[in-house]
Amino acid sequence: MSQVRVLVGTKKGAFILTSDGTRSRWKVDGPHFGGWEIYHVKGSPADPSRLYASQSTSWFGQMIQRSDDGGKSWAPVGNTFTYDGIAGTHQWYDGTPHPWEFKRVWHLEPSRTDPDTVYAGAEDAALFKTSDGGKSWSELSGLRKHGSGPRWQPGAGGMCLHTILLDPVDEKRIFIAISAAGCFRSDDGGGSWKPINRGLRSEFMPDPTAEVGHCVHRIALHPSRPQVLFMQKHWDVMRSDDAGDSWREVSGNLPSDFGFPIDVHAHEPETVYVVPILSDSQHFPPDGRLRVYRTRTGGGEWEALTKGLPQRNCFVNVLRDAMAVDSLDSCGVYFGTTGGQVYCSADSGDTWKAIVRDLPPVYSVEVQTLP
Amino acid sequence: MIQVILPAHLKNLARVSGPVSLEVKGVATVRSVLDAVEGAYPVLLGTLRDQSTKKRRAFVRFFADGRDFSLEADDFPLPEAVASGREPFLVIGAIAGG
Numbered sequence: 001m002s003q004v005r006v007l008v009g010t011k012k013g014a015f016i017l018t019s020d021g022t023r024s025r026w027k028v029d030g031p032h033f034g035g036w037e038i039y040h041v042k043g044s045p046a047d048p049s050r051l052y053a054s055q056s057t058s059w060f061g062q063m064i065q066r067s068d069d070g071g072k073s074w075a076p077v078g079n080t081f082t083y084d085g086i087a088g089t090h091q092w093y094d095g096t097p098h099p100w101e102f103k104r105v106w107h108l109e110p111s112r113t114d115p116d117t118v119y120a121g122a123e124d125a126a127l128f129k130t131s132d133g134g135k136s137w138s139e140l141s142g143l144r145k146h147g148s149g150p151r152w153q154p155g156a157g158g159m160c161l162h163t164i165l166l167d168p169v170d171e172k173r174i175f176i177a178i179s180a181a182g183c184f185r186s187d188d189g190g191g192s193w194k195p196i197n198r199g200l201r202s203e204f205m206p207d208p209t210a211e212v213g214h215c216v217h218r219i220a221l222h223p224s225r226p227q228v229l230f231m232q233k234h235w236d237v238m239r240s241d242d243a244g245d246s247w248r249e250v251s252g253n254l255p256s257d258f259g260f261p262i263d264v265h266a267h268e269p270e271t272v273y274v275v276p277i278l279s280d281s282q283h284f285p286p287d288g289r290l291r292v293y294r295t296r297t298g299g300g301e302w303e304a305l306t307k308g309l310p311q312r313n314c315f316v317n318v319l320r321d322a323m324a325v326d327s328l329d330s331c332g333v334y335f336g337t338t339g340g341q342v343y344c345s346a347d348s349g350d351t352w353k354a355i356v357r358d359l360p361p362v363y364s365v366e367v368q369t370l371p
Numbered sequence: 372m373i374q375v376i377l378p379a380h381l382k383n384l385a386r387v388s389g390p391v392s393l394e395v396k397g398v399a400t401v402r403s404v405l406d407a408v409e410g411a412y413p414v415l416l417g418t419l420r421d422q423s424t425k426k427r428r429a430f431v432r433f434f435a436d437g438r439d440f441s442l443e444a445d446d447f448p449l450p451e452a453v454a455s456g457r458e459p460f461l462v463i464g465a466i467a468g469g
């Protein structure tokens with residue numbers, strides 16, 4: 001019978017949740033790296049036993065951990081993230097130039113075909129790559145050195161490169177997203193980049209439709225149709241049908257179009273999930289009701305999914321990397337909250353159960369579907 | 372041999388349980404002690420000081436023989452009691468909540 005392994009990064013360590021394909025009974029393992037912030041844990045699609053974790057604290061900096069046995073044991077690998085050449089400056093919160101400084105790795109994206117190749121999204125925003133299993137990292141500096149780099153500016157959470165999507169069809173195509181610069185695409189394996197933000201509108205910017213400066217929170221795609229992208233922006237849920245060249249809003253009837261995560265059903269490319277949050281200044285669900293919203297039409301029309309989720313006095317948030325789907329026949333959907341709950345739906349979102357309720361604040365959730 | 376006491380998180384990374392004894396070449400200074408720590412435990416590279424600038428990480432402090440050496444120059448000689456191993460060199464994670 002198939003199994004699922006849920007990889008959870010939290011403010012105080014990593015946890016590994018495992019179950020068989022019924023997803024009804026769970027084993028909770030952790031904390032790994034207790035006391036450290038774990039921004040992200042992700043497994044290699046090419047070798048599911050190979051996991052990578054981003055481990056950091058403000059005290060002792062950045063570590064990258066690697067497991068070759070599905071998380072039973074871990075070993076630190078390279079933690080040298082050096083910007084290529086003269087780092088230069090981006091804009092600080094007050095609009096003054098500020099030197100690029102490495103702070104942490106937000107997101108790790110293993111290659112679809114090679115377990116030793118991984119992309120790392122960093123704060124201050126940059127994209128790094130390893131081809132030796134994490135021993136050494138080099139910057140794909142064509143992104144940061146894109147002409148708009150000096151105009152990039154951090155959001156309140158820092159100037160982070162938080163999303164990396166590797167096109168499953170065109171291996172040279174990579175999408176990334178930065179808060180608060182926007183989305184960029186490379187069509188040559190990460191050498192050169194172009195901003196793909198046409199159609200986005202952000203009222204907090206002097207020019208709301210500028211080429212860069214948008215606070216994109218997360219983007220997602222379905223592997224069968226990688227030219228179609230979905231985006232949860234600071235405000236607005238967006239869709240692109242041309243690999244990001246243009247975007248249109250699909251917020252429709254959502255109670256709020258502010259939020260962080262967005263993900264796509266494993267088998268239905270038009271079925272998308274978001275978790276509406278009240279506003280940019282109040283990061284909790286509207287009306288104290290935790291609701292996942294699902295569209296089956298690629299946006300525009302959304303339905304609330306509430307069965308099993310708290311519908312009163314709930315004031316948690318769901319962060320941008322804290323939602324994932326498995327690929328079992330009945331698609332499982334997972335998300336973690338800043339209140340330490342990790343919820344699972346084994347029926348595409350119709351009903352939910354908490355796998356655990358009292359973890360530290362959840363930063364990230366990833367799922368591996370195992371034979 | 373100089374005795375170095377690491378904070379709990381770094382002991383875990385280095386896979387040691389107590390003080391570590393290190394041979395320090397030349398005069399015992401903050402820099403030479405940290406060089407010795409990183410030489411013996413490369414996994415700690417970047418956890419105490421920046422790997423390229425060698426600047427102390429903001430929330431890391433160095434205490435020895437009842438004094439705070441965090442703000443001294445890297446090449447400031449450590450007391451004889453530390454150099455001889457009678458008193459340990461302490462690496463401290465700054466107190467903070469959360």
